[in-house]
Amino acid sequence: MHINIKYFGQIAEVTKCDEEIISISKNLVSELIAYLYIKYPELKNKSFKIAQNQELVSENIKLTGKEIALLPPFAGG
Amino acid sequence: MKENRSKSVFIQGAISSEFIGGSIAKHQTKTSIGAHNIFLGQVRADIIEGKTISAIEYTAYEDMANTKFYDIREATFKNFDITCMHIYHSLGTVKAGEICLFVFVSSPRRKVVYEALEYIVERIKTDIPVYGKEIFEDETHQWKVNN
Numbered sequence: 089m090h091i092n093i094k095y096f097g098q099i100a101e102v103t104k105c106d107e108e109i110i111s112i113s114k115n116l117v118s119e120l121i122a123y124l125y126i127k128y129p130e131l132k133n134k135s136f137k138i139a140q141n142q143e144l145v146s147e148n149i150k151l152t153g154k155e156i157a158l159l160p161p162f163a164g165g
Numbered sequence: 166m167k168e169n170r171s172k173s174v175f176i177q178g179a180i181s182s183e184f185i186g187g188s189i190a191k192h193q194t195k196t197s198i199g200a201h202n203i204f205l206g207q208v209r210a211d212i213i214e215g216k217t218i219s220a221i222e223y224t225a226y227e228d229m230a231n232t233k234f235y236d237i238r239e240a241t242f243k244n245f246d247i248t249c250m251h252i253y254h255s256l257g258t259v260k261a262g263e264i265c266l267f268v269f270v271s272s273p274r275r276k277v278v279y280e281a282l283e284y285i286v287e288r289i290k291t292d293i294p295v296y297g298k299e300i301f302e303d304e305t306h307q308w309k310v311n312n
Contacts, residue, residue, distance in 0.1 A: 096226055097296035098308045139294070142229040157226055157294075163309035164225075164254060164295035165206045165266045165286065 089113070091120065094157040102130045118147035120156065136160045174234045175227065175256045179263035180205075188251060188269055198248050198271045202278035204286050206266030208259050216301040220260045221309060226294040237288045245281040247272045252285065254295065 090111050095103045114120055117138055125131055137144050141154035176184075185205070192198060211218045234252060241250055248271045255265040266289070270281045290311045297309030 094226065096224065096294065097298070139226070139229060142226075142232055157229065159226065159294050160296065160308065161310040162291065162294055163297035163311050164289050164293040165311065 089151065089153045091151065091153060092155045093120075093124075094155065096157065097160040097163075099131070099134055099136055099158045099160050102128050102134060112151075115150055116147070117145060117149050117151055117156070120151060121147060124158075131158075134160065174231065174252050174254050175225065176253050177255075177257050179255060179259045179265065180253055180267045182264075184253075185264070185267055188267075192249075192271060195248065195271070197273055199273045200275035200278050201269065201271045202275075202282045203270075204266070204268040204282055205264050208261045208263055208265055210261035211299075213301075213307070216303060216305070218261060218299045219302045220258050220300045221265065222258050222298040222300060222306075223254070223256045223265065224296045224298070225254075225256060230293050230295060233292045233294070234289075237285060237292065240288075241270075241281055241285055244284070245272075245277050247277060247281050250281070250285065252289065254289070254293075258300075 090109050092107065092109050094107050095105065100106050112120060112123060117140065137159045138147065139145065139157040139159055140149065140152060208221050238250065241247065251269040253267040259265045268282060268285050270278045272278045298306050299309050300306050
């Protein structure tokens with residue numbers, strides 16, 4: 089499956105891009121994150137939440153193929 | 166009567182006092198309103214390890230943020246007897262001393278606007294995927310985190 093992944097704030101500084109499409113044959117969000125930790129080892133030192141299709145999800149949720157976003161701590165206001 | 170609730174929240178750059186004044190003026194025709202309450206978030210020139218913050222550069226996951234702003238709006242109208250509400254948040258660079266968040270709540274009577282305003286501002290802080298890059302005067306930066 090092809091998944092569009094968005095990165096924000098200090099996460100985008102680690103990945104050096106705001107967005108990318110990753111082709112992956114995994115079932116769970118946690119497996120995608122494990123893949124990203126290999127691609128971007130520095131991510132392990134960062135705090136972030138995960139959104140799938142614009143809703144926060146836990147790592148044991150299934151990948152649906154909808155957009156994933158890695159969201160560092162919010163700083164609105 | 167409640168107005169159309171789907172609005173754009175994000176504004177490029179600082180929110181000017183003229184814009185805020187204009188928003189107040191627009192409500193003069195809504196004569197069922199007896200009380201407004203306004204929250205203004207201002208960029209602080211914090212000093213961290215001897216370095217002063219000169220500006221915050223805001224970015225957002227805009228699609229999700231707009232959905233969450235809509236949810237906040239719906240929940241506020243459901244929970245509080247308000248006439249209308251407006252939220253404006255900056256994107257891009259806002260210098261220290263400038264306004265980055267403007268929340269405006271109106272109701273026939275005063276008590277509800279205090280409660281509704283606090284509810285909205287707290288939910289913006291916790292629910293909205295907005296990021297603030299705090300730029301120091303020497304052009305280094307750190308990332309803002311809400312408490």
